Amino acid sequence: MPGRSPAPRPAQGPVQVAVCGPGECTERERGHARETGRLLARHGAVVICGGHGGVMAAAAAGARAAGGIVVGVLPGPDRTGAGPDLTVALPTGLGQARNNVIVNAADAVIVIGGSWGTLSELALAMRRAAVPVVQIGGWRVHDQSGRPARGIVHAAGAAEAVAATGLFGPPPPTGP
Secondary structure, eight states: OTTSOOOOOOSSSOOEEEEEOOSSOOHHHHHHHHHHHHHHHHTTOEEEEOSSSTHHHHHHHHHHHTTOEEEEEESSSSOTTOOTTOSEEEEOSOGGGHHHHHHHTOSEEEEESOOHHHHHHHHHHHHSTTSOEEEESSOOOBOTTSSBOTTEEEOSSHHHHHHHTSSOOSOOOOOO
16 A cells, blocks of 8 residues: 555454445445455454444445454444444444544454544544545545545455455365
């Protein structure tokens, strides 16, 4: 990744990947999110998300359907509105500041689609120089000269996005 170091594997425990995106999304974004969650779970990664609807819910559903673990970092002080596919619902009482928790807990960040909250997650991820940031659709961030910002890998779909994190080899085979 230009301008960024490859992601180091975590010292202990499973890889944790944040899947960020809007609470209201298109069917295409929902499909990318579901497949991203599924692929991450097949690799044994923990999926971290905002715990509500849209991209977050689709990524959680994909991961859970594949037997994965999903941590939802919720904006409110309780579990109200938590998605049904979360393994862990973590109330923070931080509102949108919970985006910082999501990004800092991740070994890589995959952004799908775009909203203002998603843009804040993308910006926070970019400030963490050693964390891979991969994007499927959504915002196009440019530097002051009008050139695409360095360090964001653009992927066409879920498989390309998961591979672009640099954290995994080929996915394990499915079924017997």
